[in-house]
Structure formats: C-alpha cells, structure tokens
Amino acid sequence: MAMAQVVRSEWTKIRSVASTVWTLSLAVVVTIALGMLISALSKSEYDNMSAQDRLSFDPTFTSFAGTSLGQLAMIVFGVLVVANEYSTGMIRTSLAAVPQRGAFLFGKIAVATLLALVVGMATSFAAFFLGQAMLGDLKASLGDPGVLRAVFGGGLYMTLIAMFSMGVAAMLRSPMLSLGILMPFFFLISSILGAVDATQKVGRFLPDQAGSKIMQVVPPVGDDTPYGPWGGLGIMVLWVVAALIGGYVVLKRRDA
Amino acid sequence: MIELEGLTKRYGEKVAVNNLTFAVRPGIITGFLGPNGAGKSTTMRMVLGLDRPTAGDVRIDGKHYDELKDPLKYIGALLDAKAVHGGRSAYHHLLCLAQANGIPAKRVHEVLDVVGLTAVAKKKAKGFSLGMGQRLGIAAALLGDPRILMFDEPVNGLDPEGIHWIRNLMKALAAQGRTVFVSSHLMSEMALTADHLVVIGQGRLLADTSMADFIAQNSRSYVRVRTPQREQLLDVLHEAGITVAGSGSEVLEVEGDKSERIGELAAQHRIVLHELSPQQASLEEAFMRLTAESVEYHAHGGQPAGQQGAQQEWGAEWRRG
Numbered sequence: 417m418a419m420a421q422v423v424r425s426e427w428t429k430i431r432s433v434a435s436t437v438w439t440l441s442l443a444v445v446v447t448i449a450l451g452m453l454i455s456a457l458s459k460s461e462y463d464n465m466s467a468q469d470r471l472s473f474d475p476t477f478t479s480f481a482g483t484s485l486g487q488l489a490m491i492v493f494g495v496l497v498v499a500n501e502y503s504t505g506m507i508r509t510s511l512a513a514v515p516q517r518g519a520f521l522f523g524k525i526a527v528a529t530l531l532a533l534v535v536g537m538a539t540s541f542a543a544f545f546l547g548q549a550m551l552g553d554l555k556a557s558l559g560d561p562g563v564l565r566a567v568f569g570g571g572l573y574m575t576l577i578a579m580f581s582m583g584v585a586a587m588l589r590s591p592m593l594s595l596g597i598l599m600p601f602f603f604l605i606s607s608i609l610g611a612v613d614a615t616q617k618v619g620r621f622l623p624d625q626a627g628s629k630i631m632q633v634v635p636p637v638g639d640d641t642p643y644g645p646w647g648g649l650g651i652m653v654l655w656v657v658a659a660l661i662g663g664y665v666v667l668k669r670r671d672a
Numbered sequence: 673m674i675e676l677e678g679l680t681k682r683y684g685e686k687v688a689v690n691n692l693t694f695a696v697r698p699g700i701i702t703g704f705l706g707p708n709g710a711g712k713s714t715t716m717r718m719v720l721g722l723d724r725p726t727a728g729d730v731r732i733d734g735k736h737y738d739e740l741k742d743p744l745k746y747i748g749a750l751l752d753a754k755a756v757h758g759g760r761s762a763y764h765h766l767l768c769l770a771q772a773n774g775i776p777a778k779r780v781h782e783v784l785d786v787v788g789l790t791a792v793a794k795k796k797a798k799g800f801s802l803g804m805g806q807r808l809g810i811a812a813a814l815l816g817d818p819r820i821l822m823f824d825e826p827v828n829g830l831d832p833e834g835i836h837w838i839r840n841l842m843k844a845l846a847a848q849g850r851t852v853f854v855s856s857h858l859m860s861e862m863a864l865t866a867d868h869l870v871v872i873g874q875g876r877l878l879a880d881t882s883m884a885d886f887i888a889q890n891s892r893s894y895v896r897v898r899t900p901q902r903e904q905l906l907d908v909l910h911e912a913g914i915t916v917a918g919s920g921s922e923v924l925e926v927e928g929d930k931s932e933r934i935g936e937l938a939a940q941h942r943i944v945l946h947e948l949s950p951q952q953a954s955l956e957e958a959f960m961r962l963t964a965e966s967v968e969y970h971a972h973g974g975q976p977a978g979q980q981g982a983q984q985e986w987g988a989e990w991r992r993g
Contacts, residue, residue, distance in 0.1 A: 418741070425772035432764035433757060505755035508722055509812065512749060513772040515721045515738035671723040 422514055422523030430497060430527055439493035444539045447486025451543040454481035455550035462554060474634040475556040476566045479547020483570065487577045490532065491598050494581030497528045499591035511672050521667050525582050529575060536574030540567050562633040569630030569649060580623055580656045586663025627652030673698060673851060674719060674820060678728035681714050688714045690875035696853045701846045703866030704855040707963050711875035712855040716824050720749055732820060742773040747820040748813030753805040758798025762789055762808050765797060766815060775816055783811040802829035820851040827861060839865050859959040873963035890958030895931045897924040898947035908941050
C-alpha cells in the first residue's frame with residue numbers, strides 16, 4: 417500500500433518535468449537516426465569491404481550503431497531523475513513525505529526504469545526495422561537466429577544504462593558530478609580501453625562493452641570474448657546492482 | 673507534541689546542537705529563538721529525520737519520524753522554501769507529495785486556495801517570488817491537515833502583508849488546538865506571535881519559558897535621571913527611601929516607575945534636573961544578554977554595530993503592538 421503511494425507520487429514527479437521528455441526523445445531520435453545513417457552508409461560501402469569484413473558483417477548490430485550516442489541521452493535521463501532531487505533541494509521535501517529511504521529510492525528507480533524500458537524497447541525495435549529498411553538486400557529479419565534476442569536485448573541495454581546512471585547519481589548526489597564522470601566514461605574511456613590490446617581484456621568487462629554483446633548476432637572474426645550475449649548482459653546487471661546498492665547505502669547513511 | 677531528549681548533533685569537532693531537552697506542546701505557538709547559526713534548522717531537520725542525531729532522541733507523538741504512517745498527516749513542515757524542483761508546477765509539486773501520503777487530490781486545490789496560489793497553480797515554481805515560494809512551502813505543510821506544524825523562519829523575505837498573513841495563520845492553527853513550532857532569530861517576531869519561548873545559543877538550551885514569564889522577568893522599567901547636583905539628589909532620594917540602582921558621573925538609574933515622585937522631591941529641594949525619563953529595557957536586549965556568549969563567540973568580542981539599531985527598531989514596534 418505504502419509502496420503503491422510512493423510509485424504514484426514518483427510517476428507524478430517524473431511526468432511533470434520537462435527534462436524527462438527531452439532526454440527520452442533525444443535518446444529515441446538519436447539512436448534511430450544515427451542507426452539509419454550508419455546502415456545506409458554500410459550498404460553503400462559493402463561492395464568495397466574485404467572478404468573478412470563481409471563475413472562478419474552484422475546487419476542487426478549495424479542498425480544499433482546509434483546506441484553509442486543515444487545512450488548518452490539515457491544517461492542524462494537517469495542522472496537527472498535522481499540527482500535533481502539534490503540539486504533543487506527537493507530531496508528534503510521528498511524524504512519528509514517518505515521517510516523510508518529505501519522505499520523512496522527504489523520507488524523512484526522502479527518508475528524511471530519502467531519508463532526507460534518502454535522507451536528503450538520501442539527505440540530498439542524501431543531502430544532495427546528502420547535500419548534494416550536502409551540495408552536493402554543485406555537486411556536481417558526478426559525471425560533469423562539470434563536477431564529477436566538482439567533487438568530485445570537492445571531495449572534492455574538502454575534500460576540498464578539508465579539504471580546504472582541512477583545508481584551513480586544516488587551515490588554522487590550531484591547532476592554535474594555524475595554527468596562529468598559518466599559521459600566521458602561511456603563515450604571515451606570505454607572505447608579507448610577497448611582499442612588497445614593490453615587493456616581490451618579489462619575493457620570488455622565494463623558495463624557498456626559487456627552489455628552491448630547482447631545486440632550482436634554475428635560475432636567478429638577471431639572473437640575471443642569469454643562470455644556470450646546473456647553472459648555479457650549479466651555482467652552489466654552486476655554493475656547496475658553494485659551502483660544501486662552503493663546509491664542506497666549513501667542515501668541511508670548520509671544526512672539529507 | 674514534539675519531545676526532544678538530549679538531542680545532540682556534531683559535525684566533526686563542531687557541536688551544532690548540544691544536549692537539547694524540551695517539549696513542544698499543543699494548542700499554543702512555541703517560538704524557537706536563537707541567533708543565526710545557533711542550531712535551530714539543524715534541530716528541525718532532526719525532528720523530520722532528515723539529519724541523524726549524534727546522540728539523544730526526538731519523538732513526535734511518542735514515535736520516531738520514520739515510524740509515522742503517512743507523516744504529512746501528523747506533522748507539516750516548512751524548512752526551506754527553496755526545497756522545490758523549479759521545473760515543476762506548484763500543483764504537481766503538491767500533488768506528488770499528496771500522493772506519497774495517500775492524500776486526495778482535491779486537498780491540493782484546497783491548500784492552494786488557503787495560501788492564495790490558485791491563480792499560479794500551473795506555473796513553474798522557479799518563476800515564483802520569495803513570498804510565493806514561502807506560500808507554496810506552507811501549502812505543502814498544511815497538505816495533510818496535520819496536528820503539528822513546524823515553520824523555520826517563515827517570515828523571512830516576506831512583505832508586511834505576507835508577514836501579517838503568516839502571523840494570523842499560525843495563531844489560527846494554534847487556536848484549533850494544533851502544535852505550532854516556529855523558529856526565528858528576531859525577538860520582536862516572537863513577542864508578537866509566540867505563547868511559549870525556547871531560546872538556544874550555540875546549540876545549547878538557554879531558556880524554556882512562557883512568553884508572559886519572559887516578559888515579566890526581562891522587561892525592567894526604571895527612571896533615568898541626569899543632574900549636575902548628583903550628590904545632593906542621592907541624599908534626598910536616600911532620605912525618601914528610594915534606592916538607586918546604578919549611577920554614573922551625572923546619571924542615576926532608579927528601579928521602577930517613580931518619575932513623578934523624583935520630580936517632586938527635586939523641586940522641593942531645588943535640585944536642577946537635566947533629564948527625568950521613564951525607561952523600559954527591551955526584550956530584544958534581554959534576548960541579546962541571554963545569547964551574548966554565543967554572539968560574542970561569532971563576532972570575536974564586542975557588540976556588533978547592527979544590534980543597537982535592531983533594539984531601537986524593536987522597541988518601537990513592541991510599544992505599538
């Protein structure tokens with residue numbers, strides 16, 4: 417009963433601020449548009465590709481190319497949902513209304529996660545179908561082995577990225593600090609680590625690299641990743657759980 | 673009823689609230705008075721469970737804050753008018769608080785009406801003036817129709833009309849039998865509204881008394897006499913059995929309201945008086961004496977220049993009221 421009240425309250429909160437609309441629409445538009453663009457470019461480049469590249473060409477994964485940029489909007493969404501409570505001072509009003517801090521935090525995260533899941537799934541399916549439309553005769557279909565899993569996984573990936581950001585924001589309690597750490601982390605550091613052989617083995621256990629494995633249908637040639645698509649998503653889930661526990665502990669212990 | 677028992681909050685070495693024990697009773701307005709930085713807001717945050725006490729305990733109707741089911745129905749608080757998401761409308765701000773405590777949405781319209789924000793209910797809170805923000809905070813406090821209300825410096829930044837409104841609102845709430853706990857750093861404000869007074873300085877309890885007792889004990893009246901014939905007047909007063917409380921080179925202070933008698937005595941003995949004026953020590957002065965230690969601590973000794981002005985201003989207001 418009390419939890420239902422918290423969820424209703426958090427739903428009112430999330431739907432009554434503009435940042436929810438613009439972050440989520442940006443995530444949808446960027447992911448789909450960039451995916452379509454890369455798919456169209458890949459189609460025109462396909463004839464010039466080496467035999468090896470053609471062998472590992474993954475039409476499904478190609479249509480998700482926009483995720484790398486679209487996920488940044490998801491990060492902003494996750495960060496703002498939690499950290500705006502702190503930056504505005506609303507947290508004191510919120511905790512006076514719901515002094516059970518665990519119920520407050522997880523009620524909020526549940527509502528934001530559900531919204532991210534709906535938007536993430538819709539985005540993933542739209543990015544797939546529109547991307548495949550750009551690929552013409554190279555296209556994959558939803559019935560091909562592993563494709564439905566990848567498309568479904570794309571929606572889960574977007575949701576988990578948002579959840580991870582919520583946990584980090586609950587730990588750091590500041591939108592600027594949270595974005596200042598998460599943005600470069602996901603946009604730069606992760607890909608830099610992945611680019612160099614020595615650090616690649618570490619880099620692939622980072623949440624985004626492990627999690628994005630679920631969107632792959634055709635593995636790259638010579639792929640020696642020690643986990644499969646679901647294993648990778650599992651690693652990402654562990655990161656998310658750790659971030660949420662960290663956020664909960666900080667909220668529970670510190671003065672508001 | 674709010675009960676504090678040995679409530680203490682330390683931030684590292686600094687003690688913000690030091691072993692506070694007092695109770696806030698229903699049906700009256702209890703003023704919570706102390707200079708800036710005395711620990712009033714920290715105490716109020718601990719009442720709401722926002723800050724954890726280092727030691728001691730605070731209970732609302734016998735329970736800890738987080739044990740209250742739908743706490744807004746027990747206690748409503750205005751701590752910081754800026755504790756609002758500026759991008760949310762006044763209506764949605766109140767609605768999300770109402771929903772969290774199972775309060776029907778029609779109550780949101782009611783409190784918006786009470787505080788006079790109905791016309792701007794759909795406007796974003798970031799466009800609100802300080803006074804409107806204060807009203808929104810009060811609307812949130814009233815939302816659950818609670819038996820206990822707590823306001824931290826509610827008149828800060830308000831125009832005279834707003835101040836008048838808040839004073840009347842608090843009096844009306846107390847008259848309905850509710851517990852009203854209101855903080856201020858101005859004795860003048862408390863003298864006008866509070867029935868009971870809790871004074872703290874540097875986190876320590878300095879006084880816990882009824883307003884009437886505080887006034888009786890602290891509003892000393894005396895007569896100030898200035899004369900070039902000081903010794904002669906002293907003799908005359910002594911003969912008449914009038915005790916002189918304090919005296920300088922030309923100035924005498926006589927306890928009580930005896931200006932007429934002193935004037936007659938002086939005339940009889942042909943003593944020249946340059947001044948004969950009844951005086952009233954202000955409550956603000958009494959408050960300042962009480963908290964002098966903590967003020968001196970912050971100001972590194974000596975009386976800050978601003979205090980003299982505040983006394984004058986207050987005295988004038990009190991006499992009018």
